[in-house]
Amino acid sequence: MTTITFGKAINEGLRRALADDDTVVLMGEDIGTLGGVFRITDGLKAEFGEHRVVDTPLSEAGIVGTAVGLAYRGFRPVVEIQFDGFVYPAFDQIVAQVAKLHYRSRGTVRMPMVIRIPFGGGIGAAEHHSESPEAYFTHTAGLRVIACSNPADAYVMIRQAIASDDPVVFLEPKRRYHVKGEVDLEANLADARPMGVATTVAAGDDVTLVTYGALVQTAKDAATAAAEDDVSIEVIDLRSLAPVDYATIEASVRRTGRLVVAHEAGEQGGVGAEIAASITERCFDFLEAAPVRVTGHDIPYPPAKLEQYHLPDLDRILDGVDRALGRPNSLSEVDA
Amino acid sequence: MTPSDREATGLLTRPDDLVRLLDATGRRHANPEFDPWVADVDVDALVDLHREMVVVRRLDAEATALQRQGELALWPPLAGQEAAQIGSARALHDDDFVFSSYREHAIAWLRGVRPDELLSVWRGAAASGWDPYEKRMAIPNIIIGAQSLHAVGWAMGAKWEASSAASIAYFGDGATSEGDVNEALVFASSFDAPVVFFCQNNGWAISEPVGLQSKQPLARRADGFGMPGIRVDGNDVLAVLAVTRWALDRARRGEGPAFIEAVTYRMGPHTTADDPKRYRTDDDLAEWRERDPITRLHAFLAASGADMEAVDADAKAAADRAAAELRAGITAIPDPEPMSVFDHVYAEPNSHLERQRDRYARYLAMFDESAEGAR
Numbered sequence: 242m243t244t245i246t247f248g249k250a251i252n253e254g255l256r257r258a259l260a261d262d263d264t265v266v267l268m269g270e271d272i273g274t275l276g277g278v279f280r281i282t283d284g285l286k287a288e289f290g291e292h293r294v295v296d297t298p299l300s301e302a303g304i305v306g307t308a309v310g311l312a313y314r315g316f317r318p319v320v321e322i323q324f325d326g327f328v329y330p331a332f333d334q335i336v337a338q339v340a341k342l343h344y345r346s347r348g349t350v351r352m353p354m355v356i357r358i359p360f361g362g363g364i365g366a367a368e369h370h371s372e373s374p375e376a377y378f379t380h381t382a383g384l385r386v387i388a389c390s391n392p393a394d395a396y397v398m399i400r401q402a403i404a405s406d407d408p409v410v411f412l413e414p415k416r417r418y419h420v421k422g423e424v425d426l427e428a429n430l431a432d433a434r435p436m437g438v439a440t441t442v443a444a445g446d447d448v449t450l451v452t453y454g455a456l457v458q459t460a461k462d463a464a465t466a467a468a469e470d471d472v473s474i475e476v477i478d479l480r481s482l483a484p485v486d487y488a489t490i491e492a493s494v495r496r497t498g499r500l501v502v503a504h505e506a507g508e509q510g511g512v513g514a515e516i517a518a519s520i521t522e523r524c525f526d527f528l529e530a531a532p533v534r535v536t537g538h539d540i541p542y543p544p545a546k547l548e549q550y551h552l553p554d555l556d557r558i559l560d561g562v563d564r565a566l567g568r569p570n571s572l573s574e575v576d577a
Numbered sequence: 578m579t580p581s582d583r584e585a586t587g588l589l590t591r592p593d594d595l596v597r598l599l600d601a602t603g604r605r606h607a608n609p610e611f612d613p614w615v616a617d618v619d620v621d622a623l624v625d626l627h628r629e630m631v632v633v634r635r636l637d638a639e640a641t642a643l644q645r646q647g648e649l650a651l652w653p654p655l656a657g658q659e660a661a662q663i664g665s666a667r668a669l670h671d672d673d674f675v676f677s678s679y680r681e682h683a684i685a686w687l688r689g690v691r692p693d694e695l696l697s698v699w700r701g702a703a704a705s706g707w708d709p710y711e712k713r714m715a716i717p718n719i720i721i722g723a724q725s726l727h728a729v730g731w732a733m734g735a736k737w738e739a740s741s742a743a744s745i746a747y748f749g750d751g752a753t754s755e756g757d758v759n760e761a762l763v764f765a766s767s768f769d770a771p772v773v774f775f776c777q778n779n780g781w782a783i784s785e786p787v788g789l790q791s792k793q794p795l796a797r798r799a800d801g802f803g804m805p806g807i808r809v810d811g812n813d814v815l816a817v818l819a820v821t822r823w824a825l826d827r828a829r830r831g832e833g834p835a836f837i838e839a840v841t842y843r844m845g846p847h848t849t850a851d852d853p854k855r856y857r858t859d860d861d862l863a864e865w866r867e868r869d870p871i872t873r874l875h876a877f878l879a880a881s882g883a884d885m886e887a888v889d890a891d892a893k894a895a896a897d898r899a900a901a902e903l904r905a906g907i908t909a910i911p912d913p914e915p916m917s918v919f920d921h922v923y924a925e926p927n928s929h930l931e932r933q934r935d936r937y938a939r940y941l942a943m944f945d946e947s948a949e950g951a952r
């Protein structure tokens with residue numbers, strides 16, 4: 242085990258994938274010489290050469306579109322979108338091409354592409370640099386959507402994503418890039434937990450709290466805080482947003498009878514909406530309260546000085562937990 | 578004399594030549610095509626151009642310092658690009674409309690944007706800083722290249738309404754690779770839109786040299802889109818003024834779009850978050866320092882017999898005033914009210930958001946109550 246940052250863990254995962262498989266190529270803006278604006282690809286161009294780690298012209302549609310062509314030839318392109326808010330110029334290529342080519346070609350063409358996107362807020366950034374676009378992708382048939390939350394997972398899951406024969410949108414919670422954790426750099430993919438399986442990161446009996454990405458740590462902190470109040474929260478790190486590992490969530494909700502889903506993205510049409518609906522369908526008889534969503538507002542991501550009033554934090558998550566438990570909460574009067 | 582006859586226009590697709598009226602030492606070179614466009618620029622006008630360049634360089638330095646002090650979240654410096662920006666913005670008429678990206682602080686300055694209006698966004702205190710209709714300058718765009726299409730649409734409308742105004746799209750060398758910019762060039766050409774594409778080729782798109790975006794001068798692309806392309810020394814404020822006047826004039830007269838590549842250099846980091854040492858050497862910088870846009874105009878002014886003591890004193894006083902205004906302005910920018918996160922999402926009432934706003938207000942009120950309770 243080594244202790245490295247989240248960012249370094251992805252860097253090591255990419256290094257390992259490049260070393261293990263000649264068909265893996267990295268493409269993106271500023272990822273070569275600079276090593277990426279977050280330094281996630283630091284040193285990889287020097288180590289593997291400019292044909293494996295490619296600084297591209299400034300065009301997201303160009304990056305993803307040419308990666309489609311490379312995949313047609315059998316490459317496994319790993320593209321970096323510099324920030325969440327810059328993925329939209331590539332949206333057409335992702336949704337109309339990457340996601341659908343396997344289907345359209347009746348299974349003959351594989352698109353083993355990984356689209357890495359630093360996502361989410363909390364870093365005081367300028368506009369378009371803090372977005373949570375995951376629902377656009379979870380809504381798109383043909384894509385897998387992953388959001389990892391810690392260095393150990395990041396190291397394994399980036400390699401699993403690259404190894405997958407389906408296209409993967411790989412969301413990296415940028416505000417966690419500098420957080421350190423233990424990583425087993427010898428970890429074998431064969432022994433690893435499949436990337437489609439969720440992880441229960443805190444055990445509890447009273448309420449099931451499902452989240453992903455940067456909010457996993459916030460949820461764990463909330464569970465610790467609630468424990469002092471004799472409230473026992475089970476925290477599930479979703480890891481895969483599409484498909485969702487309902488088996489893990491269902492098993493938990495059948496015990497707790499209560500569900501809270503938290504994410505930074507807005508509420509409307511979000512991952513939380515999908516999970517709340519699905520769990521209601523699957524576990525209706527076990528639910529003791531309506532599922533609760535704790536989310537960003539349905540607004541464009543606000544200026545830096547307002548982001549604390551947009552992003553769910555520990556207090557907002559606990560308020561949602563109180564609501565699920567029928568304890569006094571901000572909406573007690575409304576609910577009454 | 579007006580040099581705007583069609584014949585001259587035809588000659589201007591010569592993007593391999595660099596239009597330069599003042600060389601790096603400040604010596605004036607005759608240019609039969611473009612001299613007429615700046616024939617009215619007397620010493621007073623040159624002094625004005627010099628002053629404004631000094632002022633925006635100072636504003637830029639102050640903003641960079643404010644970022645270091647934590648007063649701004651981020652700042653993309655314009656240092657080195659003063660001539661490209663001041664020269665082109667001085668060519669604009671009041672009723673023209675600017676569509677820019679994020680580094681065009683000098684354009685904003687000449688459009689009458691106050692320092693606090695300019696800084697509020699970079700402080701993270703507001704979504705935007707000024708009224709685009711009042712300043713005739715759109716909200717700057719961080720999404721690379723997107724504004725170029727907006728400039729074209731604005732110009733299409735101006736043409737359809739028989740207005741004599743033109744629009745100008747500012748974007749960088751990196752932006753020329755984005756689909757939006759290429760689509761903008763197609764639409765502009767297709768509709769003969771009165772728009773000027775003003776590309777500041779500052780050599781870099783963050784860490785990527787312009788050679789990665791284009792194997793040939795960017796201005797040459799214009800030909801393929803069916804409009805004149807012109808390459809100008811972007812550190813020569815006089816030449817920039819001349820070519821931009823020429824391009825705007827022909828646009829206004831219904832001759833359609835033109836593409837200007839202003840060759841300049843980003844002297845500073847991409848933004849205050851960038852570390853250029855990772856991708857370029859100081860040698861490049863030294864070379865470009867020799868071509869400083871302010872030094873060369875200064876030398877030309879001196880050679881023109883201007884009272885340089887007065888010129889310098891005037892420029893310094895103006896820069897001091899602007900800097901003082903900027904420092905006073907920054908502390909006067911109010912922190913936004915928490916509930917303002919819900920403002921301006923929609924133009925019309927929206928039941929979903931109103932419900933969300935109401936519920937969030939109740940949530941925040943909980944803390945007021947507990948604070949009161951604790952007192």
Ligand SMILES: Cc1ncc(C[n+]2csc(CCOP(=O)(O)OP(=O)(O)O)c2C)c(N)n1
Pocket residue numbers: 270299301323327330680719720721748749750751752753779781782783843847
């Ligand atoms: C669509 C999009 N992709 C990526 C970025 C990230 N980004 C910001 S500035 C920049 C480089 C732009 O270079 P250039 O167009 O030359 O303008 P300059 O910064 O030199 O003024 C990049 C890649 C962005 N803002 N928007």
Ligand SMILES: [Mg+2]
Pocket residue numbers: 749750751777778779780781782783
């Ligand atoms: Mg540039």
